[in-house]
Amino acid sequence: MKYKFLTLFMLLLHLNILAQNKQPNIIFIMSDDHAAQAFGVYGSRLSNLNLTPNLDNLANQGIRFDNAFCNNSICTPSRASIITGQYPQTNGVLDLDTALNQEKQYLPKELKKLGYSTAIIGKWHLHNEPVAFDYYKVLPGQGKYFNPSFHEKGKGQWPNNKVKTEGHSSDVITDLTIDYLVNRDKSKPFFLMHHYKAPHDFFEYAPRYEEFLADTEIPEPSSLYYQPNWGSEGVRGINDSLTTYIGTSVSDRHMYRNYNWMLNGGKYKGKESAHQGYQTYLKKYLRCVKGVDDNLGRLFDFLKSEGLWENTVIIYTGDQGMMLGEHDLQDKRWMYDEAMRMPYIMHYPKMIKPKSVTDLLINNTDFAPTMIELAGGKTPNYMQGKSFINTLKGKEEKDWRTATYYRYWMHIIHHYVPAHFGVRTKDYKLIFYYGKHYLNPSEFDKHYWATQYYGIDRETPHTWEFYDLKNDPEELNNRYNHPKYKDIIAELKVELKKLRADLNETDKNYPKIQYIVDKHWND
Numbered sequence: 001m002k003y004k005f006l007t008l009f010m011l012l013l014h015l016n017i018l019a020q021n022k023q024p025n026i027i028f029i030m031s032d033d034h035a036a037q038a039f040g041v042y043g044s045r046l047s048n049l050n051l052t053p054n055l056d057n058l059a060n061q062g063i064r065f066d067n068a069f070c071n072n073s074i075c076t077p078s079r080a081s082i083i084t085g086q087y088p089q090t091n092g093v094l095d096l097d098t099a100l101n102q103e104k105q106y107l108p109k110e111l112k113k114l115g116y117s118t119a120i121i122g123k124w125h126l127h128n129e130p131v132a133f134d135y136y137k138v139l140p141g142q143g144k145y146f147n148p149s150f151h152e153k154g155k156g157q158w159p160n161n162k163v164k165t166e167g168h169s170s171d172v173i174t175d176l177t178i179d180y181l182v183n184r185d186k187s188k189p190f191f192l193m194h195h196y197k198a199p200h201d202f203f204e205y206a207p208r209y210e211e212f213l214a215d216t217e218i219p220e221p222s223s224l225y226y227q228p229n230w231g232s233e234g235v236r237g238i239n240d241s242l243t244t245y246i247g248t249s250v251s252d253r254h255m256y257r258n259y260n261w262m263l264n265g266g267k268y269k270g271k272e273s274a275h276q277g278y279q280t281y282l283k284k285y286l287r288c289v290k291g292v293d294d295n296l297g298r299l300f301d302f303l304k305s306e307g308l309w310e311n312t313v314i315i316y317t318g319d320q321g322m323m324l325g326e327h328d329l330q331d332k333r334w335m336y337d338e339a340m341r342m343p344y345i346m347h348y349p350k351m352i353k354p355k356s357v358t359d360l361l362i363n364n365t366d367f368a369p370t371m372i373e374l375a376g377g378k379t380p381n382y383m384q385g386k387s388f389i390n391t392l393k394g395k396e397e398k399d400w401r402t403a404t405y406y407r408y409w410m411h412i413i414h415h416y417v418p419a420h421f422g423v424r425t426k427d428y429k430l431i432f433y434y435g436k437h438y439l440n441p442s443e444f445d446k447h448y449w450a451t452q453y454y455g456i457d458r459e460t461p462h463t464w465e466f467y468d469l470k471n472d473p474e475e476l477n478n479r480y481n482h483p484k485y486k487d488i489i490a491e492l493k494v495e496l497k498k499l500r501a502d503l504n505e506t507d508k509n510y511p512k513i514q515y516i517v518d519k520h521w522n523d
Contacts, residue, residue: 025312032200034318045219052296062347063356073320083231085368085383099127122195129158145204168206174295234433234463283450357425411437418460430492435460
């Protein structure tokens, strides 16, 4: 009897060890332009609007990262960094026009080596066919909000393998993912990238959300109206001479692109244009956010019903942040926190304690290494990011970064944002506006944007900005010339130069930009 009991005990122990070592499934969920401000759990001015109850619950059952940042706040480069674990000059994707080399679709390749089936459904936006995935069904380019077409693996040769669907894209993408999970290869763990188009502009929400927030006055940021110490000549011009040109606006400020005329037909002037433009902008945007969250509630219910909840790592993020009227700006691209910060939430009951919150300084090159290590692999040497799996286990990271690097390359294109780079620590931020496109003007005519936007060939003022984030989290006061911060700024410049060298992010291939950097480094 004792022998039988001991045998049974050892068998149960063995099965328990096997269960503990079982590779988790991984679902990487990403929306387009979903800013951290547009959550409940991140505690912004919008947190009481009940925008994201399902994502808030996910965060409360897992871990929320408060210092997650992209290294280039624009769709294609950010997505390239996520899938390669590399910075733009290493993976080759500096801007929206550049396709990621198919050989560099590293994340699915590494997970396939570890025995995973791999799939991507929804927005891809890396231009080339996602050949590294076992299955794909992805939107062409930006895709459409309603009745979207998809490129589907097995339906012909790329890019002619299009199939049509009906419905709103957030609903359709969720349906497709659930269908994929029902019919997946159940002999393997799965890695699935589930990507929404929403809430990218121009914010076409499903009709059922028409009344959501209709009678609500959306809280407004003070910087929409008043910020006398914000910015520099690099974003305002000498004596504010470029305020109608740099940075597309919510109000009627910007001469070419503003939400007063884009969303409200140009009916308002001055402060009223800011108020009305903001209210229209935010309600459209937040209705798209609500549609994403509702669909995730549906996906999460499915995972629970199928017994997949406990052994699936669920990650939620946006490909970057979004300016939601702060500084009277729209879109992303800027190094200001609202655009640079990424929401980042992880749920994995077998490892992550509920209600965990961390201020670890991570960026989008770290996502792939972390997923690879969660799957039982090791971070490849060619990846520049680092795994933060210790944080998920409740342990400290060793030799972790104290600063993260950022660079926006697309000088003036689309939203009249000057080219700039900089460094952010937990407490401070230093930005340099070098204000010049990296291509020679003779190459511009190869691109559609050459004749659509004004002044791409011109340099904008070369200036520095510095923000004390502890005392000025909204970045309202540029303290670059304040003597109190002289030593801190000098230290940040040393760190910035080191990061540019260590990360292959110098301007050795762009001597005209390097000339500007050298000339103004000590300004």
